[in-house]
Structure formats: structure tokens, C-alpha cells
Amino acid sequence: MRSEQETARAIERYSDTVRRLCAVHLKNDADTEDIFQTVFLKYVLSSVSFENDEHEKAWFIRVTINACKDLLRSFFRSHTVSLDEALERPAALPPDYRDVWDAVFSLPQKYRDVVYLHYFEDYTAPQISRILGKNVNTVYTLLTRSKQMLREKLGGEYDYE
Template identity: 55%
Template sequence: MRKEAEVNRALELYADTVRRICFMYLKNDADVEDVFQEVFLKYLLHPSSFESDAHEKAWLIRVAINVCKDVLKSFFHRRVRSLEEINTEPFYMQEEEKELLEVVLQLPPKYRNVIYLFYYEGYTAVEIAGILKRSENTIYTWLDRARKELRKQLGGEWNGK
């Protein structure tokens, strides 16, 4: 079990990243908070140390993605719908960012993941390949297809190179 200071440091450094990844998958603040807590509980209980801060961040991203996938395929999540739709649109974003986020969230998960990790977290394709456990060429292909889809959806306006 990790010490409180170590967990607090990880929370300061990676809380926003974990929340954003969870939101990309779950699109619901309540589920995001549940998964967020579970990810950092797993971090607290993770017995081994990390090679570097980058390894630690990649581990947290991988765990967040896996827990989100588990939530999405759970019986409860597949069978139960809320009575009222919650406005999950982040209030702190400008209008053009909201439009882009809406289009990114509509991408298939594999494209959404690589776009997020590449543009928002600044990972290279090689690093994303390691995080997602895919080949480097697969990541390049997914990035290319995701960019084309974004351009198509945004009317050729997006230039995310």
C-alpha cells in the first residue's frame, strides 16, 4: 500500500487526465467520479513501484480505460437508463471547443482514444502503442482515420496536425 503523500502527489499530477479520459468514455459525471475513485484506489493498493513519472501516468491511463470499459459492459449500465438526461457539457469550454469535443466524443472508442492521447496528453504514436497495447502502425492508421473523420464531420475545417 502506498503512502498518503505519494497518493496525494499522483492526485495533483494526474487527476485531470484521469477525469477527462473517464468523461470521454462515460459522458456522465456520476460514473466518472465512481471510476475516478476506483482508479486511485487501485493506485493506492498497487504493490510495485513505477520506473518513472511517465510510466506511472501511462499505468493510470490504462487502468482508467479498462475500468471505464468494465463499467460500459456491466449489466447495470447496459440495462438501466436515467429518468432525465443530464447535461454533461463542460461549462468551462468555449463554443468552438464544445463543437470539437462533441465530434470527438462521437468517434469510435479506438479513434477517440488516440486523438485524446495524442493531442490532449501529448503522447507520441509509439507511446500510445505501448499504452493501448497495439502496434505502432495501427496507431498511425487510427490517427489518420480519426483525422479524416474529424475533417469530414467539421466540414474540412479541422487541421489537427
Template identity: 90%
Template sequence: MRSEQDTIRVIERYSDTVRRLCAVHLKNDADTEDIFQTVFLKYVLSSVSFENEEHEKAWFIRVTINACKDLLKSFFHRHTVSLDDVIEHPAELSPDYQDVWEAVISLPQKYRDVVYLHYFEDYTAPQISRILGKNVNTIYTLLTRSKQMLRERLGGGYDYE
């Protein structure tokens, strides 16, 4: 593991380069921050020794590009839509379902995620369990509880199956 001084030194030296590379590849501030942290964490945990500053800079560039590519080709990144994007574009939903959507986004986060993935993205409970890293039975329980909450909020007139 690297020393604190060494870590501070490389962050000061390469942070702009890493951020710019991430911004070019990802075009997303949140993903850029994730990869930024990943790159410097890899550095802190690595035991690679560098021949010179040029070798060190090349290492940061290669690790950053590879991390960006890994994120972009990941299953989760390719098969999801941000809830923020959907919330910002509610007009795309049918007016008949606007009240349902508002009830869904008012659910607590753990219920909102499973409802969104199941009913809006058509994932099965086993797929959701892999995406969220939870037991499949937990997903079934969250779906059942969220349907009950939605029935209470919407007056029971909707079929969620």
C-alpha cells in the first residue's frame, strides 16, 4: 500500500488528466467521479514501481481508459436508465399512469428500485437480485410489500401484475 504523501502527490499531479479522460469517455459527472476514485484506489493498492514520471503518467492514462471501457461495457450500465432521467421526463409516460408513477417515486428507495426494475424495465426477480446484490427471496418480499404500499396509496384500483 502506498504512503499518504505519495498518494497526495499523484492526485495533485494526475487528477486533471484522469478527470478529463473520464469526461471524454463517459460524458457523465457521476460516472466520472466513480472512475476517478477507482483509478486512485487502484494506485494506492498496487505495488507497481515506475521507471520514471512518464511511465507513471502512462500507467494512470491506461488504467483510466480501461476503467472507463469496463464501465461502459458492464451489464448494469448498458441495461439501465437512471431514475433521475425518468423523473426528469415524466411527460413520456401515458397520462393514465402519471399517478402510478408519482406513487412509485414516493416509495422508499429500496422498494422504488425493485418496482422500477421489475415493472418499468421488465427484469425478473432473479435478475434484480443479481443487479442489486440481494437474495432473490428478498426481492420477492420487497415486490410484495411495495405492491401493498402502492395499493394503499392508489386506493386499490390498479392491477400491478
């Protein structure tokens, strides 16, 4: 862990660089502040020893860019309703779908995620693959298995295509 003096020096030297990089990548003041704090927290907790000032600056740039990319990759999560919240709003569902909804939410998590994203949010398997960080063929397999589980739970009376 770094000392308070080292941290203050780093903030003084690299705060403008970190903020500018965040602004370019994120275009959002609130997210910029979040990443700014994340980067300097990583610095404080880091045990990396730097060869020189250029090495230290390069470290800040790389960590900032990676943190921005991580935030942008997870961006969809902050703009969607969680499955738990959606479950608490069943009135928005037509009554015919209530038993389907209940069956979907009784599936194990890995199946529930792909079914929800595919059938309720209209994502394709390749899109789901990118969102969940799974292989496309794995997503297809999970969808196939979940359809079979749903047929068993619902008595085969629904068409899931």
C-alpha cells in the first residue's frame, strides 16, 4: 500500500491525464469521477514499483483505459431492469404469460439468463454470448436445454419459437 505522500503526488501529477482520458472514453462527468476514484484506489493498493516517471504515467494510462472499457462493457446493466425488479412487476405481463414467467424464473440461473435475454429482451445468441461472456455454441446449448425444461414444466403446451 502506498503512502499518503506518494498518493498526493500521483494525484497532482496524473489527475488531469486520467480525467481527460475518462472524458474522451465515457463522455459523462459522473462516470469520469467514478473511474478517477477507481484508478487512484488501484494505485494506492498496488505494489507495482515503477522504473521511472514514464513507466508510472504509462501505468496510469493503461489502468484508466481498461477501467473505462470495463465500465462501457457493463453499460447495459445500468440501463436495464434487474430480473428481480421485473419479477416484482407482474402486472405488466398479460395473464396468459404468468405461468410461463413463473416457469422461467424457476429455472437455474444459467438457463434463466439466456431465456430472459432471448425471449423477453429479443437478443440473438451471438449478442447473448457477448453480454454473458460465453461461447455462442454454449448459448445455443443453454437455450435448447432450457426449452426442454420449460416444455416439461409447462406440459408441452407452449411454442417457444
